Amino acid sequence: MAILKRLMLSEYLVLFLSVLYFVALAPFTPGFATFDNCGNLLATLLPLFVVAMGLTFVLITGGIDLSVTSIIALTSVAGAATLNSSTGWLAGSSLAIPVGIAVMLLIGGAVGLWNGLAIAKFRMPPFIVTLTTMMFVSGLAIWLTQSKNINHLPAAFNALGGKTWVAFFITAALAVVAHVMLSRSRWGRWLYAVGHNARASLISGVPVAGVTVSAYVASGVLAALASVIYTGQAETGSPVMGQRILLDIIGATVIGGTSLFGGKGKVLWTLFGVLFIKLMDNSLNLLDLSYFSIMMVKGGVILFAALMDSMRNQVLVAA
């Protein structure tokens, strides 16, 4: 019991669960524990982690960002439109890739800025603001491309996502930066303070509006970076890129332990959450389950993880 208790209290709980899950399934799941499979796992884990990081910032301030997937889509086509080697505005130019990526980040940041301003300046509820942004931006992406995909992307660009080790280093770098910003910078402290109590923070001289906006901008930019990886992996700019992964992103972040009510969250936790979700996905379709059973198992496992978490909190209270 005591050992169980310690385990439950540990912030590595989700990691333990993931490992447990892996070990438990490895024997029954053909090719689960193989090297290339772990490669695939990593490849799909990275971009999700990048988006989830951004969401973590927003959740810490007590908000939520539903628009990330639409940002992925829009930046994907915008970037592709800029740098593809057939019809791109900068086709062939050596500047194509840097400028293209810059455009993507710029757009991501801009959308985030829009969200942030609406929420911080006009006191609009984050959920609905980002919901409308999601509708609008994804609609925009599809409209601009008239539903067509854009490909012929330069190999160098595709490598950013396609070559897993490149994507890995990009992600790792981002994660380190994000972690340091959260735990060691004044901005990080402000983020948590705003999430805990915006009024008290304002009176304590925290630029609440600025901090809030910055969180959404960060989320937008990170979504754009994730889009770089996704687009690279698909070697295509698609207006529906990432359309269906919204629940995965939120699920992963929250399972990691980041609170939807603000003030609580860590990059590390999010990593664990993402790992958990992806392990599940991966194993489930290795198990050759029909996809509705995949959905159901997924639901069950999410509940399971949440249950663990709530028990952990009760243990905490008891202790």
Add this chain to the structure above:
Amino acid sequence: MIKQLFTLVSLGAGAAILFTGCGKPEPAGGSAGGTAEKQLTVGVCFETLQTEFWVAALDAFKAELAKRNIKMIQAIADGDANRQIEQVKNFITRKVDGIVLVPKDAKACLPIVKAANAATIPIVLFNRPPEASGARSAAVVADNFALTQETVAYMIGEAQKTGQKHKAMIVIGDLGDINAIGRRDGFDAAVKEASATLEVVARVPSEWNQEKAQAGVVNALQANPDISFIFSSSDFLFPSIVSALKSAGKYKKRSEPGHVILGGFDGDATAYRMLVDGYLDATGVQDVYFEAAAAVQALLDMREGKPVSETIRDPGFVIHQANLKEKAPRMWGANVKK
């Protein structure tokens, strides 16, 4: 606390049961008795199962593979290109002998094909052609564009018979879906020639959602009560369209006056029924059985290094009142078990 623990354990058990419960794929997919030589395994990855057509196609593959005593494992990408990449990589991990892929779209599948090539696993793209590239693959395709154009052309022919001008409506699918777009473009192409007989007064986006389709058609009829020509980008939207027509009192047999010329795409069971009952004029049918057989054959040929043509065309066919009897057997919708 203890109670919680209890619930937790039981829930865990529940999840486990789910695993084992769903773990076994449907009998059709299961290996039909092991034979002497090593049984082949084929991975079938569909982009979605959201419409009956895909289900029928999947069944067609199950049947075809079972017939040839090949083990089938399936994965559904649920409309997510990146997840699809992941799933095919999983197939490769499992060292399947061949891959059938319904790509999310024609372009996003290139990395997948390359991966398969790298692993020297033959891969056949089902229903959607790949972009021209260095990657080696065969594709079995029924051309949305061409087949739609053909279908609509037939409908226009019907329209011209009536001798008067028609107001037309198209129910468009999800603007994010390559099929929907292909069919829309096919419709537009066909209509362009016939501007004399046809004026398109309503373009209803359905997002492949029946409710939206139904509301959209009702509203369009509200705006233009004299619409007399409707093309639906997929047969699975017909129930919605029919209920809309009924509420407007415009759902008439071809024989009756005030009949609205109806056309669709896919050739599912609903469409078949409507054809038989004489409400539907025509629908573009993809020959699923042909496609499945051709795809599997292509896989086997590729394994044995036989030459396989880059794209195997499913002619598909327009089924209409005139050729109903003769074509029905090859219309998958006519054979779906209900």
Add this chain to the structure above:
Amino acid sequence: MKRSPAKPFLWVLNYASVVLFAVVLAVFGSLSPRFLQTGNLVNILVQSSSTAIVAVGMTFVLLTAGVDLSVGAIMFVAAAVAGKLVLGGASLPLALAVILLIGLAGGAINAVFIVRLRIMPFIVTLATLYLGRGLGLWITETRAMNLPGSFLQLGTDRLLGIPLPVLVFAAALFLGQVILSHTPLGRQIYAVGQDLEGARKAGVNPGRVLVLVYLISGLCAALGGILSLAQLGAVSPTFGSNKEFAAIAAAVLGGTSLFGGRGNVFPGAAIGAVLIQSVENGLVILNADPYLYPLITSGIIFLAVLTDSVRNALLAKLSRRKIRVEEAVSAG
């Protein structure tokens, strides 16, 4: 406070959603004469009825500072089972009863996890969303089911010249609003949403309130499911998908706060749902470019929420001043 000079101005703000609704009607009306025909207005009501009723249930949940993402999934499961039954020769009333029961069951499941096991509503209902969708697809074998005409009858039948769906719509609204504002439960819902611990201290049983709220939400989801069945006469694998977002949007459009304790069913949720539907309806009538739909709809929702929050800010200002005046009086 009665003597506040800004009263008419405040009225406009207070009913921002209503005003916006009027504007939308006016604009589309001026662009197309057909839009304002009674026939079309009835269509709008019929078409928004399903979402509106789900939104009613959602409002109850939101008032307790929770959320129910599983409504769409519940609709789907219920419809799927009912469909199977009817195709298996069961009678229509039985099918309807089953749908409602399944709705309650879904709500009950959510409630158990949220209340007994104290898991965040968001996560619980997210999970049940997955479970429900999967279950439904399993039942339907991911095939579309065409139901007998009797269902469509429900959608088209009229009582006193009013389509049944509209009547159900009205009834649900009335009931919902009565429960919220004229029953102890209703007021306790507001209390729990404002401050759960406080409610417990005050002797309210929050567990009971929450359970009831999720049951109501499940029931409304099922009812909404019936209404869309009545209009579609078929169950497709996408049945009820994204209903949760539509419902939340409608509720919030109507001024319900996602943080609990504030909002109402009428005009709130009703206006919200009808407003969104009128926009889509209007766009079809104008034969607008399909690509513009999401852009315009989202734009209008945003506008509504914006006015709402501006209104709140202003009200806060005004009421602060009022407090001063009052106190000066009460101190004198």
Add this chain to the structure above:
Amino acid sequence: MISFHDISKGFSGVPVLRRVSFAVAEGHTLGLVGENGAGKSTLMNILGGNLQPDGGSMLLAGQPYAPRHPTEAGRHGLAFIHQELNLFANLSIAENIFLTAFPRWGPFPFIDRTTLRVQTAGLLQQVGLDLPPETPVERLSAGERQLVEIAKALSQNARLIILDEPSTSLSARETVILFALIDRLRARGISMIYISHALDDVLRLCDDIVVLRDGERVGAGPRAQFTSERMISLMVGRSLNRLFPERASQPLHEPGRAELPLSPKIRAAQQRRPTHQRFMVPMRVAENVETTQEVLLEVSHLSQPGIIRDISLVLHRGEILGLSGLMGAGRSELARILFGLDPCARGEIRLKGSSISGRSPKWRIQRGLAFLTENRREEGLCMESAIADNIALVSLGQHTRPPLGFLDFPKLRQAVSNIRNAVRLTATVRDEQPVKTLSGGNQQKVVLAKWLLSQPEVLILDEPTRGVDVGAKYEVYQLINELAERGAGVLIISSELEELIGLCDRILVMGRGEIRDELNREEFNRERILRAALCDSVTP
């Protein structure tokens, strides 16, 4: 009425109540006093069924009484009026009162609005609150809410009412109303337990008095046996010879108080003034000790329609300026305007000569302004987060490490521990502990520490000792003195006249958003202040 027998309770091994026994006689009012953390609230939580005792028993009207749940306590006729009020701002007065007992239409589950209205009106009349029953509670002042709480207790015709710090948030007038009400209730034979730090009130209101210290009953008996001096000595365990330290005099030194490591500058300053060696708090300027003519804060003709009118005041270096007046006289509103939280239409605010009108709070803080709000829980602290984080929040900027400007944790930790000693935060609490676990007194010390760390020159303190126990109060007063003596200007808002009179150099009296009167130390006089404050209201 109710009697406690050897009630014991501990949290994770730490005993909070040690075999406490006493009884409340039928129809009597019992005063329960003790420092924060003495176990009063725990005892009341046990009485109310929120907690179960580890040992001991209770008798209610002779029957064994062991509530498992608040509702059970309610059924037995107990009513609690908590320090932080449990009203729902989004509901009306009537709905709050009858939340769990709405009058219904016969058998139907519908609220009978008319009956509700009538009954509520009756109750409001009893408690002397003249407002329409459907007024939303969010429109009420703290005092009015308190009265609603009592009305609620009456509605449940409670036999035993427990009032926890009822008068803290009340203005003088509201207190008068409350006390009159309590007398009426007692006349009606209702028993009460009255918990308060306002010892004079306890003496005035209660028949019997029980004193707790560290979870033990250290004194009990009829009122006659007690004086506030005695109660204090019992509570604190040592006798304070004064309630208020003398202004600018040599502060008394108690053994065991923390010595601060001081910056060289301050040390230098000390050499010159050996008398002030004790309990230094870090200050930017440590030169001038006496109240000087140097103006730190100057406010001229400040007006905001409906809030304040033509406010002018100056605050000098080393001065403690009191701001008295009724609740809702515009004191807190003025403070918020000074700090830049609320807008002001006309007038100018100058800090050390330069105008700060229209600047953000952040900007003002950086120039040495500090604001301790009256509302600790909503505006003062992040209740969920750690003590250290709360203390550091304002001054994160001063504790960063170049070149990247990341936080310098060792430096920060050092600064935090210094400051928490300076404000004498109870030694046992850990820096990582969430603030919500602290007693009111310690919470307030954390807020002070937070502001002191930013080394302000002008402090605006709004009700700095609300809900703070006697011992801590005294220490807060000393801190305020030290700040002034070390060259800060302090503007202190308080509803406790004694506090202002004991502490301030000057007192301004506000009413209806205007300054009504100004008194210098030598002319301090309760009557005059009260008259100025309530000139146009019923005099107590």
